Amino acid sequence: MKNIREYLKDTTITQWALGHFNFSENEALRAIIESAAGLKVPIFVGTSEGERKHLGIKEVVALVKAFREEFEIPIFLNADHHKSFETVKEAVDAGYDAILADFSALPFEENIKLTKQSVEYAKSKNPDILVEGELGYVRGESKIQEVIEIKQEDLTKPEEASQFVRETGIDMLAPAVGNIHGIVTKSKESIDVSRISDIKKAVGENVFLVLHGGSGMSESDFKNAIDAGISMVHINTEIRVAFTEELRKTLREMPEETTPYKILAPSVEAMKKVIEEKLKIFGSVNKL
Ligand code: G3H
Ligand code: ZN
Secondary structure (H helix, E strand, O other), X not given: OOOHHHHHHHHHHHOOOEEEXXXXXXXXXXXXXXXXXXXXXXXXXEEOHHHHHHHOHHHHHHHHHHHHHHHOOOEEEEEEEEOOHHHHHHHHHHOOOEEEEOOXXXXXXXXHHHHHHHHHHHHHHXXXXXXXXXXXXXXXXXXXXXXXXXXXXXXXXXHHHHHHHHHHOOOEEEEOOXXXXXXXXXXXXXXXXXXXXXXXXXXXXXXXXXXXXXXXXOHHHHHHHHHHOEEEEEEOHHHHHHHHHHHHHHHHHOOXXXXXXXXXXXXXXXXXXXXXXXXXXXXXOOOO
C-alpha cells in the first residue's frame, strides 16, 4: 500500500481522484469504510468542527483506528474546515492525518498568516501530516438549499493561488471554481474547468487540488474537473440526505420497532449506494 502522498501523486499521473466523505456517527463511517473496502479504494474520511464535536475528538480517532485494523485498507482522517488555530491544534494533537485550515473567510493576508501558522504547528508535531488551505469563497452549507448565487469575485484567482501556496507551505489547496456546499434545488452548479487547469498550473505538481461541495454535481463535471487537475473530491450532503430519507422511511414502515441497530441498518445501505456510485465516478476503484 502506498502512503498518502504517493496516492495523491498517482491521482495526477493517471487522472483519478480520492474520495473524501464526512461522518459524524458510526453508521456513516461504517458505510464509507465498507464501500471503500469492497471496491478496494484508498479513502479519506473527515469531520468538520461540528461533526467532530458530536462524536468526540478522541472517539473519532479511536473509531478510525479500529476500522483500519478491521478492514486493512488505507483510511486517512481529515479535520475538515477547521476555522480557528485552536481547533486545528486540537486535531493535530489528537492524531488526524490531514487538516483543512480554513481561513478563507478572512482577508487574503490574514488567511496566509493563519494558514502558515497552522502548517508550521502541524509539521512540527507530525512531519507526515498533510495541510490543506482554502482560497476563494465556496458558498453554501452541507444541506438542501434553493438557490445559491456565485459571484465572479468568489472564484480563486490563479496568481493569488500561486502566492498563497508559496507563502503558506500547504500540501493541498481547496479552490472556489463554481462549486458550492450542499445541494441546490432551484439553481444549477457549474464548474469552471479551465480555471481548475490554470490554478493547477499556478500551484505546481506538488500541491494537490481538492474539490469541495461534491454533492449535486454531475458525472461529467466530476470527470472534467479530475482531468483538469483535481486530486480529491469531498462529499457530505448526499450521504446526509440518503441517511435521513431512509431513516424516515424505515420509521414509517416499522412504527413498532425500537431496536436502534435495526432501525439504522437500511440507512447504512442507502449511504453505501451513494458512496459506491461516487467512488466509481472518481475512478478510484482498485487503486489500493
Ligand atoms: O467539506 C465538505 C464537502 O465540501 C462537502 O460538500 O456537502 O456539497 O457534498 P457537500
Ligand atoms: Zn468543504
